Amino acid sequence: MISIIIFAVLLLLGFGFFAMNVNKIRTNILMGRDVDRSDNKGERLKVMSLIALGQKKMFKKPIPAILHLCLYVAFVVTQIELLEIIADGLTGEHRVFREALGGFYTFIISFIEVLSVLAFVATFIFLARRNLLKIPRFNMKEMKGWPKIDGNMILVMELILVTFIFMMNGADEVLYSQGLSHAENLGDQSFGFAISQFVGPALFGGMSESSLIIVERIGWWGHILMVFTFLNYLPFSKHFHIILAFPNTYFSNLKPQGQFNNMEAVMKEVKLMMDPDADPYAVPEEGDEDAVVQRFGAKDVEDLTWKNLLDSYTCTECGRCTSSCPANQTGKLLSPRKIMMDTRDRLEEKGEGLRKNGKDYDDGKSLLNDYITEEELWACTSCNACVESCPVNIDPLSIIMDMRRYLVMEESKVPNELAGMISNIENNGAPWQFSPEDRLNWREEK
Amino acid sequence: MSDLMKVPTMAEMTANGEVPEILFWVGCSGSFDDRAKKITKAIVKILNKCEVKFAVLGAEESCTGDPAKRAGNEFVFQMQAMQNIEVLNGYEIKKIVTGCPHCFNTMKNEYPELGGNYDVVHHTQLIQSLIEEGRLQVAGGDTFKGKKITFHDPCYLGRGNNVYEAPREMLSKLDAELVEMRNCKAKGLCCGAGGAQMFKEAEKGDKEVNVKRTEEAMEVKPNIIATGCPFCNTMMTDGVKNKDQENNIQVIDVAELIATAADL
Numbered sequence A: 001m002i003s004i005i006i007f008a009v010l011l012l013l014g015f016g017f018f019a020m021n022v023n024k025i026r027t028n029i030l031m032g033r034d035v036d037r038s039d040n041k042g043e044r045l046k047v048m049s050l051i052a053l054g055q056k057k058m059f060k061k062p063i064p065a066i067l068h069l070c071l072y073v074a075f076v077v078t079q080i081e082l083l084e085i086i087a088d089g090l091t092g093e094h095r096v097f098r099e100a101l102g103g104f105y106t107f108i109i110s111f112i113e114v115l116s117v118l119a120f121v122a123t124f125i126f127l128a129r130r131n132l133l134k135i136p137r138f139n140m141k142e143m144k145g146w147p148k149i150d151g152n153m154i155l156v157m158e159l160i161l162v163t164f165i166f167m168m169n170g171a172d173e174v175l176y177s178q179g180l181s182h183a184e185n186l187g188d189q190s191f192g193f194a195i196s197q198f199v200g201p202a203l204f205g206g207m208s209e210s211s212l213i214i215v216e217r218i219g220w221w222g223h224i225l226m227v228f229t230f231l232n233y234l235p236f237s238k239h240f241h242i243i244l245a246f247p248n249t250y251f252s253n254l255k256p257q258g259q260f261n262n263m264e265a266v267m268k269e270v271k272l273m274m275d276p277d278a279d280p281y282a283v284p285e286e287g288d289e290d291a292v293v294q295r296f297g298a299k300d301v302e303d304l305t306w307k308n309l310l311d312s313y314t315c316t317e318c319g320r321c322t323s324s325c326p327a328n329q330t331g332k333l334l335s336p337r338k339i340m341m342d343t344r345d346r347l348e349e350k351g352e353g354l355r356k357n358g359k360d361y362d363d364g365k366s367l368l369n370d371y372i373t374e375e376e377l378w379a380c381t382s383c384n385a386c387v388e389s390c391p392v393n394i395d396p397l398s399i400i401m402d403m404r405r406y407l408v409m410e411e412s413k414v415p416n417e418l419a420g421m422i423s424n425i426e427n428n429g430a431p432w433q434f435s436p437e438d439r440l441n442w443r444e445e446k
Numbered sequence B: 001m002s003d004l005m006k007v008p009t010m011a012e013m014t015a016n017g018e019v020p021e022i023l024f025w026v027g028c029s030g031s032f033d034d035r036a037k038k039i040t041k042a043i044v045k046i047l048n049k050c051e052v053k054f055a056v057l058g059a060e061e062s063c064t065g066d067p068a069k070r071a072g073n074e075f076v077f078q079m080q081a082m083q084n085i086e087v088l089n090g091y092e093i094k095k096i097v098t099g100c101p102h103c104f105n106t107m108k109n110e111y112p113e114l115g116g117n118y119d120v121v122h123h124t125q126l127i128q129s130l131i132e133e134g135r136l137q138v139a140g141g142d143t144f145k146g147k148k149i150t151f152h153d154p155c156y157l158g159r160g161n162n163v164y165e166a167p168r169e170m171l172s173k174l175d176a177e178l179v180e181m182r183n184c185k186a187k188g189l190c191c192g193a194g195g196a197q198m199f200k201e202a203e204k205g206d207k208e209v210n211v212k213r214t215e216e217a218m219e220v221k222p223n224i225i226a227t228g229c230p231f232c233n234t235m236m237t238d239g240v241k242n243k244d245q246e247n248n249i250q251v252i253d254v255a256e257l258i259a260t261a262a263d264l
């Protein structure tokens, strides 16, 4: 009875704390400007199924894709066992699904065990890949410190989790074969699970009943505790991608990647300038939200769209964007992954500040300058390689562009040569100093 | 002026009461840059050879605004766009072919919201469809026999708008060997010119992007690097010079290659 109460309290705390942190993140994301992604539901579902569920873009690099697939499928299928653990925990029963499901139960648990072994192996390889092989995308500047610890921590947790599963099933198997398990005895000698029917006797075969029970309970409680730890670690980690990958791909940009948005605030002003009949002093229509004076472009996180902010929490820090970036490949400061990590870190900082000190709080910092420098922004060629390579459809380029817009339109901070190019366009309709009358000279030239 | 170099302007056509099949949007580079003008002429020759009734805007054409937009100046972009749209709508233009992927992307994707709705194609798409319809015969000739050609994807044609096949199909008509770089199509590396980089010095780094891309091209030992964008052409030409390969590698637009193969 006591254990049921402890379990119920843990369950509530586990999910409650998780829900609270998810809600914080939700509030943070909603700080962003609006962008309409409510159209084309069918197309969006398709994109989500292919990219997140189907891992389509992961398979551009087959080896990590297959390793990751082991973890991914193992995780999803293991949720069935988790449901049983919760049911057992709340009822005080043991393996409640077994009798009802019969042979199917044996199949499911066996499947989970096989996947867990695959996941265990994949996790080891991931750890080796991160720490032994010098893969450049895991060893760049922005990956020093917490991001590196985070990456390893997740993998270690995964190993512990799997170890607990086999302690639980293995010891229970030995107990069951001796007729000592709490599970309902169905008159057979073994659970018949694919891995633990061998691993159990091999590891725990010689143990006494009380030791076996202890091992089994450590496995059971350890497993569920790890699950809660893991769950509550998610919102503080790049590992949150396991949830956000789905909404993030659903809300993908469906337009051609080359298309940049036309800024609405500018459209209004340009229309006024071009239209001789327009009344520049016209009162904005009632309920017109854009009447609130907004900055041109983005200086801080609240100037970005909620999709940019969702992107930042979804980022897996895999670095595929950065390793495909021409600026980064040629030694420039720019790294699209760093743009995403900076956006998330600043958003966390700003959100926390606002929650603590009220909604008018200003910490005097901003994403621009305190996190991202002008030098990074101006190195981008707008080539879309980062967008194309992101396995979860993140768009670092639109953040870069919005920050350039702020620099240019709000602060007139533009590299000299570009200022010249822009004034050429304004004055003679070409980025160079040629006269518009000479545009057709090529027709006569030999 | 030979028949193949006939270039009517919209103003001239309209004065004669004629309506063109398609407007050829030349672009700033194609109008003013000496190297790019040769690409422009190749496109013109192909259009005339196929008896496509086309016109250019000439002095009425102005920058699409793409470099201003990518440099962060949305005002100048939209002013340019509105002026161009006024001219284009004034002539009731329906279909446009551009000689530059940046003009193509901007007019196809960014103009509609501002009131400019046209059917916009890139010159590789148009020429490819002319070949497919049998309007253009590409004999192949001996010019390219035994030559290795590699195609450098322009970002705004490829990743930007998913046009990967048209230029490749054109190149396959040549009697040459088409080789792909390690990073091609969606994985193609930028030439370094986009996002207004063409008009400024690069940020501090350890290499120029165009040199890096030229090195990637050199891995497949091509005789010709084929391009589909006047800016890529400039960047790759500079890259080849930087690597002292001018005598071994030529940088040529697909339109020029087709024009040569068709004896134009």
Ligand code: HEM
Pocket (backbone or CB within 6 Å): A051, A052, A053, A055, A056, A058, A064, A068, A071, A072, A075, A076, A126, A127, A130, A151, A154, A155, A158, A241, A242, A243, A245, A246, A316, A317, A318, A391, A392
């Ligand atoms: C739902 C269960 C999922 C689990 C348990 C999971 C687990 C993991 C783990 C443990 C890593 C770290 C691997 C490493 O150390 O490099 C990782 C990385 C990653 N995951 Fe997931 N993931 C899940 C879902 C997804 C989904 C739906 C996507 C969407 C495509 C995704 C995309 C990625 C990417 C891009 C990385 C970085 C991989 C790399 O470095 O190449 N994950 N995931």
Ligand code: SF4
Pocket (backbone or CB within 6 Å): A321, A324, A325, A326, A327, A328, A334, A335, A336, A379, A380, A381, A382, A383, A384, A385, A386, A387, A396, A397, A400
């Ligand atoms: S769009 Fe900019 S940030 Fe992204 S890969 Fe290209 S140069 Fe790098």
Ligand code: SF4
Pocket (backbone or CB within 6 Å): A314, A315, A316, A317, A318, A319, A320, A321, A322, A336, A337, A340, A389, A390, A391, A392, A393, A394, A396
């Ligand atoms: S933005 Fe995408 S590609 Fe880049 S590190 Fe994050 S998840 Fe990986």
